[in-house]
Amino acid sequence: MSRPKSESRAALLDNALSTFWKMGYHVVSMGDLVRETGVSRGGIYSDFKGKRELFHACLEHYQDTFVGPSLAPIEEDGAGIAAIAKYLETLISSIEQSGEGVIGCLVVNTSAQLDPDDTDTRALLEKHFKRQEDAFHAAISNENNISKKLSESEVKALAQFVTTSIQGLASRFRNTTDMKPLRQYADSLMQILKVQLYNDQ
């Protein structure tokens, strides 16, 4: 039997994700989602139990389509801090080219407005942070195998520092169109990484 999923149906997650990303969970209404996705109310509810479930699916979709691909080079065997530098540069230039203004990171935005009791959503966010930190940890550890300057606990602290700093970058520049301070910040971060890994004190 019968009809295939419509085009708009296939892009539902894409468009819902960008809507939540731009506006934030609480501000987005089902009417907004209907308008932005081109899928009817009934269509959305036939695929998802409700707004909350759709949002969770968008968080996963965000992982698959944005976070995963951008972290992949860092997660590769043998990747060093050059991969982190490239990650930052790609991040910034993709914002630059989108032209729509900066909208930060969906996970960071969500974290800032999360109900402390909402453990389901929190778990999804923590999974993201862990993945990011693990990737940075591996790359920094690889790099440290060359210089062997840092202890394992220092490598770990540095990976946490980088993760949290990038979260600061996403938070601080959510509404900036000027990319200069963004690049400045990325440069500072990379310079610090190099000093920590290679310069004796």
Place this chain on the structure above:
Amino acid sequence: MSRPKSESRAALLDNALSTFWKMGYHVVSMGDLVRETGVSRGGIYSDFKGKRELFHACLEHYQDTFVGPSLAPIEEDGAGIAAIAKYLETLISSIEQSGEGVIGCLVVNTSAQLDPDDTDTRALLEKHFKRQEDAFHAAISNENNISKKLSESEVKALAQFVTTSIQGLASRFRNTTDMKPLRQYADSLMQILKVQLYNDQ
């Protein structure tokens, strides 16, 4: 004539602020504010035009009661990076002692859920960031007058870096009760400051 402001009226801003801080602007209802402040609906509307105006007043109150006092030692003449270290330690231990769990920074939380077109609110947030960055800039500049290692533009970049990093700290640890990574992050930041200011490369 007449009655003085009631006790609850005097604490209106205090309690409204903590409610917005914990729950976030969009989630807080006027009913929540009535319950949390102990002031009646009419009372709130007689002092403020509406929820939005009250929120703006809370942002200013946050500056006066939290941000200002905590930045004051850094803003003092001759303050160096020791003042920044103390600022971080005070920040973390005040979170620790509050016991209510971490609720990040009101300005950072607000920034993450701000409508891009809401320029009024944005201006209040930018004022905060500028003040914070200016304070750090002065302290780092003072410190650099001793070592004279950094150029003026490097001092500025470092101040921006510290500001944004602390924003990352507030964002990342909004929902953490474990203070260890928080202190770890603060230590890393201070160590980086010292290396940048005093270690030759």
Place this chain on the structure above:
DNA sequence: CTTGTTTTAGAATGATCATTCCATTAAGCT
């Protein structure tokens, strides 16, 4: 074209929201 299914537009429902309003209460003052 006809039959069966999917999808849609949009109305209906019931909850919740910000804001306004008012009758009642409580406080200060003479």
Place this chain on the structure above:
DNA sequence: AGCTTAATGGAATGATCATTCTAAAACAAG
């Protein structure tokens, strides 16, 4: 005491929300 004003609790209003429902439209296959 009585007068005046501040403040309250809570009802009324009108908007908006998430969710459900339905009749019509769109599509596939016989």
